[in-house]
Amino acid sequence: MLKYLFSKEDDIPQGTAAIFFGISSIAWFVIGTGLGSFNAAKLAFPDLFHGLYSLQFGHMRQVHVHAVIFGWIAMAFAASMMYITPALGNTKLWSEKLGVWNCLLYNVGLCLALALLWSGVTSGREYSDHIWPIDLYIAFVMVVPWSLNVWMTIVNRRTQGIYTTNWFFAGCMFMTIIVFLIGNTPEWLHLTGLNEAYMTWWFAHNILGLLITPVAAAITYYIVPKITGNPLYSHRVGHLHFWSIVVFYSTPAAHHLMSSPLPEWLKSFASVEGVLILVPAVAYVCNILLTMQGRWALFVENIEIKFTITGVLLAIPLNMQGGFQQTRAINWYIHGTGWIVAHAHLALLGFSTFAEAASVYYGMQVLLRRKLWSASLANFHFWMLLIGFSLYWTSMTISGLIQGAAKIYEVPYVDVVIAEHPYMIVRWLGGTMVFFGNIIWLYNMIMTARAGDPVPVGRQPAEIAYTR
Amino acid sequence: MAFREYRIGCWMFGFALSLSMFVTIILPGLDISSMSSTKIALEKQLTYGWETGFNYYDPFLQGKDKPVKVVLTKDPMTGKAIDKTDAFVFPAGTHFPSGLTHDGILGDDVQKASEELGKIGQADEAQGGVFLVRSTADDVPYIEFATATKGWTADATLKAADEKLLAGSGKTMFVREGCWWCHTLLPEQTQDWQSFGRPPLVGDFNGESPTTFGSDRKAPDLLHVGSRNSSREWMVMHFFNPRLVQPHSIMPRYDYLWGDVDADGNAVDLPGWDEKYLAYARGESIYPPAVPMPAADSEARKLIDFVINLK
Numbered sequence: 122m123l124k125y126l127f128s129k130e131d132d133i134p135q136g137t138a139a140i141f142f143g144i145s146s147i148a149w150f151v152i153g154t155g156l157g158s159f160n161a162a163k164l165a166f167p168d169l170f171h172g173l174y175s176l177q178f179g180h181m182r183q184v185h186v187h188a189v190i191f192g193w194i195a196m197a198f199a200a201s202m203m204y205i206t207p208a209l210g211n212t213k214l215w216s217e218k219l220g221v222w223n224c225l226l227y228n229v230g231l232c233l234a235l236a237l238l239w240s241g242v243t244s245g246r247e248y249s250d251h252i253w254p255i256d257l258y259i260a261f262v263m264v265v266p267w268s269l270n271v272w273m274t275i276v277n278r279r280t281q282g283i284y285t286t287n288w289f290f291a292g293c294m295f296m297t298i299i300v301f302l303i304g305n306t307p308e309w310l311h312l313t314g315l316n317e318a319y320m321t322w323w324f325a326h327n328i329l330g331l332l333i334t335p336v337a338a339a340i341t342y343y344i345v346p347k348i349t350g351n352p353l354y355s356h357r358v359g360h361l362h363f364w365s366i367v368v369f370y371s372t373p374a375a376h377h378l379m380s381s382p383l384p385e386w387l388k389s390f391a392s393v394e395g396v397l398i399l400v401p402a403v404a405y406v407c408n409i410l411l412t413m414q415g416r417w418a419l420f421v422e423n424i425e426i427k428f429t430i431t432g433v434l435l436a437i438p439l440n441m442q443g444g445f446q447q448t449r450a451i452n453w454y455i456h457g458t459g460w461i462v463a464h465a466h467l468a469l470l471g472f473s474t475f476a477e478a479a480s481v482y483y484g485m486q487v488l489l490r491r492k493l494w495s496a497s498l499a500n501f502h503f504w505m506l507l508i509g510f511s512l513y514w515t516s517m518t519i520s521g522l523i524q525g526a527a528k529i530y531e532v533p534y535v536d537v538v539i540a541e542h543p544y545m546i547v548r549w550l551g552g553t554m555v556f557f558g559n560i561i562w563l564y565n566m567i568m569t570a571r572a573g574d575p576v577p578v579g580r581q582p583a584e585i586a587y588t589r
Numbered sequence: 590m591a592f593r594e595y596r597i598g599c600w601m602f603g604f605a606l607s608l609s610m611f612v613t614i615i616l617p618g619l620d621i622s623s624m625s626s627t628k629i630a631l632e633k634q635l636t637y638g639w640e641t642g643f644n645y646y647d648p649f650l651q652g653k654d655k656p657v658k659v660v661l662t663k664d665p666m667t668g669k670a671i672d673k674t675d676a677f678v679f680p681a682g683t684h685f686p687s688g689l690t691h692d693g694i695l696g697d698d699v700q701k702a703s704e705e706l707g708k709i710g711q712a713d714e715a716q717g718g719v720f721l722v723r724s725t726a727d728d729v730p731y732i733e734f735a736t737a738t739k740g741w742t743a744d745a746t747l748k749a750a751d752e753k754l755l756a757g758s759g760k761t762m763f764v765r766e767g768c769w770w771c772h773t774l775l776p777e778q779t780q781d782w783q784s785f786g787r788p789p790l791v792g793d794f795n796g797e798s799p800t801t802f803g804s805d806r807k808a809p810d811l812l813h814v815g816s817r818n819s820s821r822e823w824m825v826m827h828f829f830n831p832r833l834v835q836p837h838s839i840m841p842r843y844d845y846l847w848g849d850v851d852a853d854g855n856a857v858d859l860p861g862w863d864e865k866y867l868a869y870a871r872g873e874s875i876y877p878p879a880v881p882m883p884a885a886d887s888e889a890r891k892l893i894d895f896v897i898n899l900k
Contacts, residue, residue: 163839163841164807164839165839167831167832167838167839167840167841167842168832168842171842171863172860172863174845177766177767177841178767178770178841179766179767179768179770179841180766180767182767182770183767183770240649241649241650241765241766241767242643242648242649242650242765243642243643243650243764243765244642244643244799245641245642245643245764245769245799245801246642246799247804252642252643253643283595292602296606299606303610303614307798307799308642311640311687311798312798313687313694313794313795313796313797313798314621314630314694314794314795314796314797314798314800315621315624315791315794315795315800316618316621316622317794317797317798317799317800318794318799318800318802319617319621320614321799321800323613323614364601364605367602367605367606367609368605368609371606371609371610371613372609372612372613374613375613375617377804378802380775380777380778380779380788381775381778381789381802382778382788382789382790382791382793383617383621383791384617384620384621384791386620387616387617387620390612453777453779453780456777457773457775457777457803457804457805457806458805458806459805461804461805462805524806528777528780528781528784529780531783531784534784534808534809535835535837535838538808538837538838538839539837545839
């Protein structure tokens with residue numbers, strides 16, 4: 122990597138930035154899920170790591186969250202954008218050199234940001250935990266150069282139209298910068314009170330709704346037609362998806378604070394808009410699943426499609442939960458319980474991660490021009506992720522329902538802790554399976570780069586997946 | 590952007606996003622900002638000071654730049670007995686909460702009463718001073734700058750105090766140690782009245798930052814915990830090792846907040862304590878080892894003060 126930092130633009134091979142982002146994202150995935158497993162262990166057995174005072178739960182919890190969001194998910198997005206955007210524009214990435222620098226400074230900034238959170242230096246606001254100097258760094262050193270590369274590649278495209286995936290990439294990067302700058306106004310302007318609380322959740326909701334879910338969806342809009350060879354089922358449904366994301370997904374932030382004393386009109390408005398999230402959700406899921414027509418065998422045969430479609434199928438329960446759990450009829454029961462934790466992992470570890478894993482698997486093979494070193498290990502990774510996630514989701518949903526019932530019947534809290542104990546153990550096991558699966562993935566990817574069979578020019582890695 | 594449809598699309602995109610931000614930021618912002626402070630909000634501002642998250646005056650969240658809450662039973666100026674009174678002492682240089690330095694945080698009536706009756710206009714951060722929370726005859730809460738109205742100086746008030754609560758610094762510990770990842774400070778409007786007490790009202794938060802509601806309740810809500818349990822001895826044992834008082838607790842031990850020496854000046858020996866505790870757990874001794882009392886300037890004391898002060 123270092124040798125390309127000071128190379129001339131023309132001397133840097135195409136795809137270099139994407140490869141570096143891809144490898145970084147897998148490494149951060151291993152770190153992030155490892156931390157998750159470590160934290161979960163402490164929730165099951167609080168004295169298990171007693172004495173490791175530097176790794177207290179209250180300090181490590183947000184390090185796990187930000188390692189997976191900024192390390193794994195965002196970097197996998199960067200990797201995907203840096204090879205998919207030029208491919209769809211029939212052109213080169215605007216600047217590989219900027220991309221390589223971006224990747225380096227991204228990793229440096231993330232290490233710094235996590236180290237500060239680890240030591241307890243925090244803004245005290247969930248999801249915007251980073252202190253404002255780090256926020257500035259994230260916005261202008263990590264995200265703006267990345268966005269610039271995406272936008273300029275689209276501007277310099279050699280195709281007439283812009284494909285669905287690229288609308289999402291360009292639009293979402295723009296919205297992310299806006300959300301990041303406005304969502305941190307409590308820190309820029311020292312907002313206080315309910316304004317601070319509301320803006321905290323405005324940020325948390327929109328960073329998820331305008332970056333993580335739509336970009337993950339955009340990636341599947343590329344991967345599924347590319348590997349199946351089917352054209353996207355409907356360009357117009359894609360339009361519906363895009364515009365309803367912008368209009369509906371950017372508005373329900375207050376539904377995260379349904380039990381707080383926010384103005385009632387705001388909570389009602391947010392709740393209605395929250396149900397309307399089902400519009401982009403249903404449009405998207407239908408569009409992708411109908412694109413699979415006639416090629417469903419690939420769901421079994423092809424590792425990228427297996428990951429992608431699993432992610433899309435997980436988006437169905439995700440959006441049904443998301444649309445309805447925030448209505449007053451349901452929210453009073455499950456608010457603040459493990460149900461929400463399960464839902465958050467369904468979004469990030471379920472839908473989003475499966476889509477990105479497919480994109481990173483595919484991108485690394487295409488860019489390295491090497492076939493996956495071991496298809497068996499990739500399948501093993503898939504099942505570890507799916508089973509681990511399912512254990513996690515099921516146990517946390519059940520424990521959330523226990524908490525909800527206990528909340529209503531005013532059960533003494535310690536009885537809830539006792540009742541949740543077995544589910545905390547299962548959660549830990551599930552998270553640990555995901556962690557081990559990811560170690561296997563990292564190993565498989567390193568072996569692919571070193572010893573994978575070369576993919577002949579003009580062939581797709583998926584076509585020769587089973588040839589020896 | 591050679592296509593006309595993309596130009597239209599960009600305008601539509603900008604319009605949609607602007608409209609969304611207008612409805613979700615400007616309108617709620619105006620509405621929330623128009624809410625008047627309650628008495629609770631005034632007390633919280635005077636207890637927690639300017640900012641509890643990362644800030645220029647306390648970048649490593651050590652609990653600096655915070656006021657001290659004191660309980661008085663005699664007048665610091667004259668020494669005469671008075672009704673039990675909570676006073677908020679800002680030593681010279683401590684930064685004031687937003688409500689004292691910005692208009693529009695307290696609400697119109699509260700602001701007017703605080704200026705006319707409470708003389709808060711005379712307060713100066715560089716000089717410090719003492720504040721009280723009062724109510725007018727019409728039940729409008731207001732802040733009184735007791736240094737101007739009664740001549741109570743910060744030093745004299747600290748000296749005359751029956752009890753000092755470092756609850757402001759304690760909130761810094763609460764934020765830094767991530768207590769709010771498991772303990773909410775938000776009894777829910779729908780459910781929690783019996784277990785966790787009155788849910789907060791819309792004006793209860795003015796001037797507080799961060800609000801640390803918490804979102805994932807893995808442990809009891811703490812907003813009124815000081816009313817349910819105000820035993821400092823229980824708190825000391827619970828923070829040192831929660832399993833001493835609640836065998837099924839999954840809370841981490843916060844024994845490291847005791848620092849190097851305890852209240853008696855003896856060194857705090859955590860590994861030594863653990864050894865004796867394990868012997869107790871194996872049944873080799875009848876009683877668990879005694880928990881050292883935290884020193885007056887220890888982080889444990891500050892955190893306990895914060896929790897006890899949550900009434």
